[in-house]
Structures are given as C-alpha cells and as structure tokens.
Amino acid sequence: MMDIFYDFDGTLFDTYPAMVAALVQTAVDYQVKIDRNQAYLQIRQGSLGDAIKVLARVAKVESTTIEHHFRAIENEELKNSRPFEGVKATLESVVNHGGKNYLLTHRNQAAITLLEKFEMKTWFEDFVTGDMTFPRKPNPASLNYLIERNQVNKKTAYMIGDRNLDIDAAHNADIKGILFDPDQIINVTSHPELITNNFKDIQTYLDKKLINP
Numbered sequence: 001m002m003d004i005f006y007d008f009d010g011t012l013f014d015t016y017p018a019m020v021a022a023l024v025q026t027a028v029d030y031q032v033k034i035d036r037n038q039a040y041l042q043i044r045q046g047s048l049g050d051a052i053k054v055l056a057r058v059a060k061v062e063s064t065t066i067e068h069h070f071r072a073i074e075n076e077e078l079k080n081s082r083p084f085e086g087v088k089a090t091l092e093s094v095v096n097h098g099g100k101n102y103l104l105t106h107r108n109q110a111a112i113t114l115l116e117k118f119e120m121k122t123w124f125e126d127f128v129t130g131d132m133t134f135p136r137k138p139n140p141a142s143l144n145y146l147i148e149r150n151q152v153n154k155k156t157a158y159m160i161g162d163r164n165l166d167i168d169a170a171h172n173a174d175i176k177g178i179l180f181d182p183d184q185i186i187n188v189t190s191h192p193e194l195i196t197n198n199f200k201d202i203q204t205y206l207d208k209k210l211i212n213p
Contacts, residue, residue, distance in 0.1 A: 001098050002210050003152045005143060007161035008105035011180050012087050013114055018077035019043055023051060026070045030059040044185060078110055083118055086199025091123040093203050097210035100125040102146050106136060126150055138168035147173060160202065164190040178202060
C-alpha cells in the first residue's frame, strides 16, 4: 500500500490564473501598478503571502486589508479553476492499486468545494485545509498529523507539490517528495525524488512503485 499526499493550488488544480487575476485587480483597486507576469512569478516562485505583503507595503495599507480585498475577488475567480490534465487518472490509479490519497492545503473549504464540483473528493482518505491551525509548510506539522492519524507507513509515502517548500515539508516529515513543475520555472533546491511537468509521468512513476514497492 502507498500513501500519497497532495498540495492543492498549482498541483491538483490550476488556480494560479485566479490568484493572479485577483492580485492584479486588487492592485488596480488600490492604484498600484503591477505586471501580470511578475505577479505570477512572485506567487509561483515565492508565495501568495509574500506577494500580498509587497502589495500592502506599496499601497501603504495593512496586509490584512489587502488580503481581505484579494479574497473577495479570488472567490469569484476560483469558480473557473480546473484540475490539471492527468490528475483524476492519477488519483483513481492510486486507489485502484490499493493506495490512499490525502489532501494537504493552506486553502480553506474552497478546495473541498472544487473537489466536489469535479467529483474528486471520494478519492481522498483524509484532509488538512486552511481552516485548521497548522503552521505553514515547510513545517511538517500538518503532514505529521495526517501520517499519525492514518497510521501511514513513511517508507511508502510521497508528497506531491509544485514548490520547493512542499518537498522540504515532505523530507522534514521523513517521506519522499515529487515536484510538479508544469512550466519549469522553479529553481529546484529541495532534492525531490522525481521532477516532472506532467501528471502522466507521476502516474507512471507511482504505478511502478505500487506494483513493485
């Protein structure tokens, strides 16, 4: 049996267009000039939290004010987000081979809502969302919670994410990491066990491990 943990934003679902659109509109609303491509890189290579802090500093308002404004816009933009190609097949393959899938995200209930919309929730054994009070990755606390709660064998467990901090969290929890880098713009410093830009490679890799652990 194999246990697979997934990040949500930029891994299971392509939510970056929604985040970028919301950040750009927030900047416009606060009369701050922002480049769409730079905004994407800032979120993708760094974090959304850092992007919001930078915007707040330039706009000379509290970051909580910017984030509240951003979230209101993002909630609408997220409705158009879709899973990456190959995600559904990978989730189903893991389950069909006797493995289990887990969601590990800092996003709130909106992540579960999207999983339900695309009929993917039933493929997950357990969840950690932003509604829970775990520290952010690469702190492994949320991963350790799922591992202990579900009695996961660390030797056959993987974390899949789109940033170095996902892989660092995996290694901090003593499990393996797979970096999903669809546009190949990450400066990889986290030493993942696999780097790929598509879920077909991930499914093939996991299928081999599930059949011959």
